Amino acid sequence: MASSSSTSSTNLFVADHPVGVESRVQEVIQLLKSRQSEDPVLLGIWGGGGIxxxxxxxxxxxxxxxxxFEARSFLLNVGEVWKQDNGEVSLQKQLISVIRSSSRRITINTVESGKRILQERLPRWKILLVVDDVNKKDQLGALCIRRKWFGQGSIIIITTRDHDLLRWLQVDHVYTVNAMNDSESLEATTQALIIYFLFLQERFYDVFLSFRGKDTRERLTSHLYTSLQNAGIYVFRDDNEIQPGEKISVYLLEAIRQYRICIVVLYSNYASSxxxxxxxxxxxxxRRRWGLVVIPVFYEVDPSEVEHQTGWFGDGFERLISRISMRNDMRRNWKEMLLEIGGIAGFIFPNSRNGNEYIRILVEHVKSRLSQSGPFY
Known part of the structure; x- marks a missing residue:
């Protein structure tokens, strides 16, 4: 059933990227604060659909x-729920459920019996009640939305497209929701474009090509990147230079999670960074959490040197850990990580000779993996 009744102190979900909401909320709250007594306050929020x-x-x-508040309830989509089978009684039950003085089961068979219970109990409670998307007087009547039925200090908020309903109800305040101003419209449009761009970006690249430095760019990775692109594979090439000591970008960390395959080019100086x-x-x-396919390329380095941090590869790793402050558990984790990637069946490029053939085989392998349906493991 398309309804909601919040009865706890849990916040309701508002929106992923709200624009202009906070200023309007504060305007409504100022109206509520302007009351002169503890009498119940009725406030209408009025405006067109979707505003x-x-x-x-x-x-x-x-x-x-x-x-x-002694009780609180948010009745969502009242107009829609009202049209459903027994919708009137369902709404009454939701409201009654927050003003019960005991756990005793209450039976409501008709709208009139529900009204009698509400009229008897509502005046005893200080309640915060939101009645959303009301479009008929009958809905307000069935829920006893009249000032005389509510206890001292209660706040009742009604959202509607029908200004006449609010006039009939004699609300204390009407907050009119106007269209966004130019600044808010620009912000909303900008957010929508960013979200759309990210949506496309998540699906635009197939392969994340991870490499760093001049060691491999000219002899391998530029050629590999071009060959993958020529094969119709969309590749993100991470070859931006970075200043020493700079931390990895959170945006890049987030981007890695979007790809289906990651090619990691390992070489003798790799672990020194x-x-x-x-x-x-x-x-x-x-790879461990989401099944990212990791394809290691061992360029002029043996997989065993990566696994066990030996040879020039191991020398580079030792230079790194002697240069930076590193906890023992972090060092252990990195050694285990190198052991793991060194043990993955990848592609060995012993030298730049026959490089074209090695790249052709690698590209065919990537195409084959991408053609597989479902997640990769």
Missing amino acids: GKTTIAKAVYNEIHRHH NWRMQELEEIMKC
Whole structure:
């Protein structure tokens, strides 16, 4: 059933990227604060469809629902629920459920019996109540939304497209939701474009090509990148230079998680870079957690040297750990990570001779993996 009744101190979900909501919420709260007594306050939020009435009501509810109310309820989509089988009684039951004085089961068979219970119990409670998307007087009548039925200190908020309903109800305040101003419209449009761009970006690249430095760029990775692109494979090439000591970008860490395959080019000087090791750590996490396919390319380095940190590869790793402050557990984790990637069946490029043939085989392998359906493991 498309309804909701919040009865706890839990916040309601408002929106992923709300624009202009906070200023409107504060305007509504100022109206509520302007009351001169402890009499119940009725406030209407009025505006056209899709303009943000429910979003504002949820945000106001989140802001004030912890303020010493004895009961609280948010009845969502009242107009839609009303049209469902037994919808009137269902709404009454939701409201009654938050003003029960005992756990005794209450039976409601008709709208009239529900009204009698509400009229008897509502005046005893200080309640925060939001009645969302009301479009008929009958709905207000069935839920006893009249000032005389509510206890001292209660706040009742009604969202509607029908201004006449609010006039009939004699609410204390009407908050009119206007369209966004130019600044808010620009912000909303910008956010929408960013979200759309990220949506496309998540699906645009197939392969993350991880390498660093001049050691491999000219002799291998530029050629590999071009060959993958020519094969119709969308590749993100991570070859930006970075200043010594700079930490890996959170954006790059987030980006790694979007790809289906990651090709890691390992070479003799690879493990001497803190940046490269951080990136590899994130790549291997994605392999363990989400099944990212990791394809190591051992360029002029033996896999066993990577596994056991020996030879020139091991010398580079020792230079790194002597240069930076590193906890013992971090050093152990990195050694285990190198052991793991060194043991993955990858591609060995012993030298630049026959490089074209090695690259052709690697590209065919990547195409084959991408053609597989479902997640990779």
